[in-house]
Amino acid sequence: MAASGKMTSFRLPPLPTIREIIKLYNLRAQRQLSQNFLLDLRLTDKIIHQAGNLKNACVCEVGPGPGGLSRSILNAGAADLLVVEKDKRFIPGLELLSEAAPGKVRIVHGDILTYRMDQSFPTHIAKKWEDEPPDLHIIGNLPFSVSTPLIVQWLEQMANRSGPFVFGRTRLTLTFQKEVAERLTASTGSRQRSRLSIMAQYLCTVKNCFTIPGRAFVPKPDVDVGVVHFTPLAQPQIQQPFKLVEKLVKNVFQFRGKHCHKGLEMLFPEVDRLDLTEELLRSADVDPTLRPAQLSIGHFRALAEVYGKLCRENSELIGYDFRVELRQKHQSQRRRSKELHSQHPLKKEKC
Numbered sequence: 001m002a003a004s005g006k007m008t009s010f011r012l013p014p015l016p017t018i019r020e021i022i023k024l025y026n027l028r029a030q031r032q033l034s035q036n037f038l039l040d041l042r043l044t045d046k047i048i049h050q051a052g053n054l055k056n057a058c059v060c061e062v063g064p065g066p067g068g069l070s071r072s073i074l075n076a077g078a079a080d081l082l083v084v085e086k087d088k089r090f091i092p093g094l095e096l097l098s099e100a101a102p103g104k105v106r107i108v109h110g111d112i113l114t115y116r117m118d119q120s121f122p123t124h125i126a127k128k129w130e131d132e133p134p135d136l137h138i139i140g141n142l143p144f145s146v147s148t149p150l151i152v153q154w155l156e157q158m159a160n161r162s163g164p165f166v167f168g169r170t171r172l173t174l175t176f177q178k179e180v181a182e183r184l185t186a187s188t189g190s191r192q193r194s195r196l197s198i199m200a201q202y203l204c205t206v207k208n209c210f211t212i213p214g215r216a217f218v219p220k221p222d223v224d225v226g227v228v229h230f231t232p233l234a235q236p237q238i239q240q241p242f243k244l245v246e247k248l249v250k251n252v253f254q255f256r257g258k259h260c261h262k263g264l265e266m267l268f269p270e271v272d273r274l275d276l277t278e279e280l281l282r283s284a285d286v287d288p289t290l291r292p293a294q295l296s297i298g299h300f301r302a303l304a305e306v307y308g309k310l311c312r313e314n315s316e317l318i319g320y321d322f323r324v325e326l327r328q329k330h331q332s333q334r335r336r337s338k339e340l341h342s343q344h345p346l347k348k349e350k351c
Contacts, residue, residue: 011075013100018068021093022218027066036217036225037065038141043216044072050209050229051137051173054078058121060164062112062140062150062174065090067097069141074101084108084115112140113150117164127168129161130234134168141175144221148180151200158203158232159242169232173209181208181226193293195253199246202237202297204230237297240304244311244318248304252292260295261288266322267307280306 016024018039027037038044047069048054055077064070064083067090073081074097081104083094088109098105108115117138127134142150154172157163164170176184179192184200185208186192200206209227214220238245252263261277268276281288284302286295295303311318 010077010101010104012071012097015071015097015100018066018071021066021096025066025089025093027089027093036141036143036219036221038068038212038217040216041068041072043212044068045075046210047141047173047175047227048072048076048139050207050227051076051139052171054137057135057137058082058125059137059139060084060117060120062138063143063146064094065141066093069139070094070097070105073139074104078104080104080106080121082106082108082120084110084112086111113146113153118162118166121167125167129168131168133171133231136164136167136170138164138170138172139174144177147174147176148196151176151184151196155199155203156242156246159236159245165232169234171232172230173227174230175212175225175227177221178211178224178226181211181228184208184228188296189294191293194256195249198249198295198297198300200230202245202300204232206230238301238304240308244308245300245304247318248307249300252295252300256292258291259289260286260292263292264288264303267320268317269320269325270322276310280310283309 018037018041021027022037051059054073056079057077058080059073059078060082061070061073062084064085065087067083070081070083081101083105085091085094085107086109091107091109094105094107098107108120121136125134125136138154151174154163158165180196182192183194183196185206186194186197207229209229212225212227214222214224217225248267251266252260254266255262261281264280265273265277267280280303283306284299286299286303290299
């Protein structure tokens with residue numbers, strides 16, 4: 001667990017380079033796991049600098065791989081580094097790092113998507129949500145395949161103050177494909193504005209720190225990589241349940257090239273669709289001809305408040321999914337078609 005009190009300055013003793021670790025343990029990046037190693041410790045130091053002051057801090061590193069970021073985290077003065085690694089091939093190299101930093105590194109062989117981070121740090125580091133963020137950071141050079149579902153999961157836990165956010169407004173410093181990083185930080189009206197933009201920005205201050213060229217990684221990915229820093233807001237910009245906001249935003253952006261009313265209509269059953277959509281837009285004072293990317297956080301806040309009120313008045317609305325209604329409609333049409341065919345089969349012509 002994290003050490004308390006003042007600590008003397010700590011630097012790792014001489015270790016094999018990350019390139020030598022990869023060779024020593026025959027570590028090859030697996031394309032199916034979208035693994036890419038960052039070997040330049042100047043770049044890993046630069047990423048860690050974006051996390052802020054790590055002296056005496058607790059850190060959870062996601063997917064440390066051969067341990068490049070881990071070294072920079074320890075050299076920055078972290079007191080307690082918990083690494084969660086799914087690929088067991090990397091564990092021996094991480095154990096070597098743990099031996100070089102006695103009492104500072106805890107290694108978990110597991111999947112971060114299911115790992116209980118809320119049970120992994122001492123309760124004394126917790127801060128009230130309205131106070132300054134706790135001395136706890138999540139840092140990771142995320143595999144591309146897991147980065148989007150993982151940040152959505154963390155955003156939901158942030159909204160519910162669960163997972164790593166039971167300790168307060170835990171900060172995150174993470175890597176994403178450049179395109180995803182741009183979506184997370186996109187402003188109103190920009191081409192990259194997306195569902196992720198709204199979900200991240202209504203809950204956090206999001207900063208696109210810098211871009212790492214793909215050639216810095218081994219193997220070289222087809223895209224560049226963006227480093228993004230998240231600080232949860234003391235007061236979310238939308239005061240509605242996460243699932244309600246997520247459903248609203250997802251429906252709007254499914255028709256990103258059309259006017260926003262098209263996606264909003266899909267929130268409601270066909271029988272009341274037009275009337276309820278008109279009421280939603282009128283009460284929220286939102287122009288129905290705006291495109292999804294043109295909607296600000298303020299627009300979404302107004303829409304979420306009215307949609308939440310409609311859901312409270314009709315409890316079936318929140319569970320409504322237009323795709324289910326569409327499938328049922330198609331199935332009913334097919335059944336009717338079969339019934340008509342069985343009642344009036346086509347007669348074979350006589351030769």
